[in-house]
Amino acid sequence: MATRAEFLERIRREAxxxxxxxxxxxxxxxxxxxxxxxxxxxxxxxxWPEALDLFRREFDRVGGVFHRAADPAEVPSxxxxxxxxxxATAVVAWDPPVLGLxxxxxLVAEGLAVAVAASDPADExxxxxxxxxxxxxxxxxxxxxxxxxxxxxxxxxxxxxxxRSTSLLPDTHVAVFDRSRLVESLAQVGxxxxxxxxxxxxxxxxxxxxxxxxPSRTADIELTLTRGVHGPKxxxxxxxxxx
Amino acid sequence: xxxxxxxxPFSERAGAALGDRFLQxxxxxxxxxxxxxxxxxxxxxxxxxxxxxxxxxxxxxxLQKLDVxxxxxxxxxERLGGRVHWATTGEEARETILQLxxxxxxxxxxxxxxxxTEEIELNEALEKAGVTPVETDLGEYIIQLAHEKPSHIIAPxxxxxxxxxxxxxxxxxxxxxxxxxxxxxxxARVQLREKFLQAEMGITGANFAVAETGTVxxxxxxxxxxxxxxxxxxxxxxxxxxxxxxxxxxxxxxLAILARxxxxxxxSSYTTxxxxxxxxxxxxxxxxxxxxxxxxGRSRQIAGTLREALYCLRCGACLNVCPVYRQIGGHAYGHTxxxxxxxxxTAMLRGDESVKELAHASSxxxxxxxxxxxxxxxxxxxxxxxxxxxxxxxAPWAERFAFGTLRRxxxxxxxxxxxxxxxxxxxxxxxxxxxxxxxxxxxxRWTRTRDLPPVASRTFRERWKDLQ
Numbered sequence: 001m002a003t004r005a006e007f008l009e010r011i012r013r014e015a016x017x018x019x020x021x022x023x024x025x026x027x028x029x030x031x032x033x034x035x036x037x038x039x040x041x042x043x044x045x046x047x048w049p050e051a052l053d054l055f056r057r058e059f060d061r062v063g064g065v066f067h068r069a070a071d072p073a074e075v076p077s078x079x080x081x082x083x084x085x086x087x088a089t090a091v092v093a094w095d096p097p098v099l100g101l102x103x104x105x106x107l108v109a110e111g112l113a114v115a116v117a118a119s120d121p122a123d124e125x126x127x128x129x130x131x132x133x134x135x136x137x138x139x140x141x142x143x144x145x146x147x148x149x150x151x152x153x154x155x156x157x158x159x160x161x162x163x164r165s166t167s168l169l170p171d172t173h174v175a176v177f178d179r180s181r182l183v184e185s186l187a188q189v190g191x192x193x194x195x196x197x198x199x200x201x202x203x204x205x206x207x208x209x210x211x212x213x214x215p216s217r218t219a220d221i222e223l224t225l226t227r228g229v230h231g232p233k234x235x236x237x238x239x240x241x242x243x
Numbered sequence: 244x245x246x247x248x249x250x251x252p253f254s255e256r257a258g259a260a261l262g263d264r265f266l267q268x269x270x271x272x273x274x275x276x277x278x279x280x281x282x283x284x285x286x287x288x289x290x291x292x293x294x295x296x297x298x299x300x301x302x303x304x305x306l307q308k309l310d311v312x313x314x315x316x317x318x319x320x321e322r323l324g325g326r327v328h329w330a331t332t333g334e335e336a337r338e339t340i341l342q343l344x345x346x347x348x349x350x351x352x353x354x355x356x357x358x359x360t361e362e363i364e365l366n367e368a369l370e371k372a373g374v375t376p377v378e379t380d381l382g383e384y385i386i387q388l389a390h391e392k393p394s395h396i397i398a399p400x401x402x403x404x405x406x407x408x409x410x411x412x413x414x415x416x417x418x419x420x421x422x423x424x425x426x427x428x429x430x431a432r433v434q435l436r437e438k439f440l441q442a443e444m445g446i447t448g449a450n451f452a453v454a455e456t457g458t459v460x461x462x463x464x465x466x467x468x469x470x471x472x473x474x475x476x477x478x479x480x481x482x483x484x485x486x487x488x489x490x491x492x493x494x495x496x497x498l499a500i501l502a503r504x505x506x507x508x509x510x511s512s513y514t515t516x517x518x519x520x521x522x523x524x525x526x527x528x529x530x531x532x533x534x535x536x537x538x539x540g541r542s543r544q545i546a547g548t549l550r551e552a553l554y555c556l557r558c559g560a561c562l563n564v565c566p567v568y569r570q571i572g573g574h575a576y577g578h579t580x581x582x583x584x585x586x587x588x589t590a591m592l593r594g595d596e597s598v599k600e601l602a603h604a605s606s607x608x609x610x611x612x613x614x615x616x617x618x619x620x621x622x623x624x625x626x627x628x629x630x631x632x633x634x635x636x637x638a639p640w641a642e643r644f645a646f647g648t649l650r651r652x653x654x655x656x657x658x659x660x661x662x663x664x665x666x667x668x669x670x671x672x673x674x675x676x677x678x679x680x681x682x683x684x685x686x687x688r689w690t691r692t693r694d695l696p697p698v699a700s701r702t703f704r705e706r707w708k709d710l711q
Contacts, residue, residue, distance in 0.1 A: 001328070001329065001330065001331070001335050001338075001339070002329050002330075002331045002335075003329065004314075004317065004327075004329050006329075007329040007331065007536070007538065008310045008313060008314060010331075010538070010542055011309050011310045011313070011484070011538075011542050011545065012310045014542050014543065014545035014546045015307070015309065015310065015545055015546070017545075017546035018307075018545060018546045018550075021303070021307060022303065024299075024300040024301070024302075024303035024304035024307065025300055025301075025304050026300075026301050026304045026305065026488075026489045026490065026492075026493055027297065027301060027489075027490065027492040027493045027496055028492070029490050029492045030492070058509070062508075062512075117526060119526065121523065121524055121525055121526050122523075127526050127527070130526050130527075131440075131474075131526075131527065135436075135440065150509070151509040151510045152509075153510055158525060158527075158528070159522070159524055159525060160524030160525070161524075163525070163526045163527050164469065164473040164525075164527050164528060165473055165474070165527055168466060168469050168470065168473065186495045186498060186499050187495060189495055190491055190492045190494070190495035190496075191492075193491035193494070193495070194490065194491050194492060197455070197456045197491060200456070200518070204522075205522060205523075205524040205525070206521075206522050206524065206525050206528070207323070207517060207518045207519050207520065207521060207522045207525065207528055208472070208473070208515065208516065208517055208518070208528065209515075209516040210469065210513060210514070210515050210516075211498075211510060211513065211514035211515075211516075212512070212513060213508070213509070213510045213511065213512050213513070213514075214512055215512065216464070216465055216466040216512055216513075217464050217465070217512055218381045218382075218428060218464060218465050219398070219506075220380070220381040220382035220385065220398060220399070220400050221381070221385075221400070221403075221405050221408050221424040221427055221428065222269070222404065222405050222424060223272065223273055223276055223398070223401070224405075224424040224425075226424050226425055226428040228428070228429075228432065229381055229428055229431070229432060229464075229465035229466065229467070230379065230432060230435065230436070230439075230465050230466035230467045230469075230470055231465065231466025231469065231470075231512070231513070232466075
């Protein structure tokens with residue numbers, strides 16, 4: 001195996017042999033990402049209704065199902081409705097403080113099993129139990145850190161109380177969001193990602209960011225579009241009007 | 244891998260593909276569909292052209308400081324608690340993974356679709372070492388069960404019928420399944436779910452790696468990329484060195500055009516950004532993260548004639564529009580990377596000698612260049628490749644003789660006049676309804692499947708003289 005120094009020196013040696021290359025530039029990054037992100041948020045504080053309309057159209061196009069809840073208190077009823085429609089008996093959800101609401105009182109009263117991601121990550125047994133509960137659940141309920149209108153995409157950061165698999169293992173994924181999460185364009189997402197990485201230790205407690213655009217899909221057998229290969233077959237988004 | 248296939252000359256491999264009626268139909272349907280999806284997606288996206296120019300510029304700018312960006316990427320991955328391995332050859336990349344498997348007692352590795360691991364024939368090496376590799380992309384799973392190789396970069400099993408797929412998946416299930424994509428996908432979901440939960444190691448490629456943040460980016464539709472990076476204890480990502488990009492701002496430029504070029508989606512179902520192993524607050528994610536930076540012949544082309552091929556995003560758009568690929572499919576190329584870009588990548592990885600026949604498997608029509616999201620000038624590089632094969636005397640002598648003669652004829656007006664006069668006489672026995680058919684000797688291989696227009700009874704120069 002080459003050492004890092006040898007490996008990179010070979011690349012530098014080859015680069016010195018090049019000539020007549022055309023002038024090229026990488027994309028221009030925001031000089032002060034956090035200020036640029038603040039500007040995006042200010043813009044979206046005005047423009048969120050248009051973004052929400054666009055998101056609904058695009059989310060529908062990629063196979064998502066949109067719901068509206070008047071306030072956080074109404075969300076458990078919407079989840080319950082989805083659970084009944086799909087004959088689900090077990091739900092897994094992000095930790096209630098992270099999600100901004102607790103599904104348990106309402107859903108447990110209706111006979112559903114609800115697991116939440118509140119266990120201590122250092123506890124091996126608790127981790128294994130959470131994984132089993134996630135694998136068993138038919139519905140996974142998460143928040144959404146950004147909601148990208150132009151492509152109908154939900155963007156989720158993993159971390160404390162927000163496991164990666166809640167939006168992956170169950171057959172149905174339900175994401176809950178409010179107006180503050182809406183952005184219009186991928187370019188804006190670029191700015192917000194730059195801002196998140198200025199001080200990632202402060203802004204993110206996890207190692208993964210997922211962009212989710214509709215259900216899991218494949219066309220690998222005779223190009224027939226089929227849903228739910230490995231990830232969810234159904235994706236729902238609940239917009240909470242009054243946060 | 245396909246070494247067995249390579250014992251057969253390219254013309255025979257292509258001939259077999261041309262004679263396979265199912266393959267012909269599948270190729271036409273698949274490539275036509277991909278072409279339409281891509282076209283529709285860019286039609287409603289006026290900023291697409293400018294973004295493609297920008298993406299090309301980013302790739303070039305990154306390549307000009309490749310050592311800097313790779314160093315930065317490695318620093319950041321290590322700072323996050325990941326390990327970086329520098330693999331000069333495919334052999335070294337393979338050995339790194341095998342060593343990890345031995346040290347950690349890995350018995351099963353789940354893989355998400357990765358051309359880089361196809362390139363180094365990792366599955367065979369793992370099997371030999373007693374580790375079970377499980378391909379989890381549905382298409383790759385199908386061809387792994389069939390012991391075959393992918394035939395398209397993004398749709399690896401387009402050459403298989405649903406009946407054939409039903410046979411393969413039924414055998415694993417232990418019961419007869421209907422030849423219905425819905426049923427078969429559901430069965431594969433159950434079979435592979437179990438593997439995701441059991442495997443100790445997850446192996447992925449990388450669509451991009453962001454130097455500034457130490458992030459590996461995976462773009463998938465099925466969700467297997469997420470499974471493989473969330474559930475097993477160890478995550479190993481293998482990437483060619485050309486996949487590094489500077490920043491998140493660059494990333495979103497590529498994301499805007501990649502899925503559109505590949506499948507006509509605005510974004511693929513999942514874009515997964517991974518920064519090292521699981522962080523302390525997380526309930527899931529790998530304890531170990533390894534990034535293998537693989538050269539394997541790439542750096543030789545930084546100052547080489549195939550430099551632009553290092554921009555490639557592996558979207559597969561050039562395959563779908565290529566009149567040669569559309570006829571013969573991926574297997575006939577005989578190497579990991581098929582299609583027009585595949586010829587160049589094969590030359591890059593395995594040397595000029597390996598493509599002495601394939602260099603001619605292109606009509607140079609330029610359709611590949613038109614659809615390439617980063618506008619790689621594939622036809623220009625193919626011409627240069629042919630010239631080099633000729634100069635290095637790698638091309639067959641008959642071909643070199645024919646082109647040498649043609650060159651002399653075209654350079655001399657007298658020889659040109661003489662040859663057209665000769666042609667008019669010599670072609671007479673082969674004229675059939677105004678077309679040349681059934682030519683003799685070497686030329687018979689051309690007219691076996693197509694006619695030639697004859698030499699005109701009066702040349703343009705003769706008619707021009709009369710007009711004056």
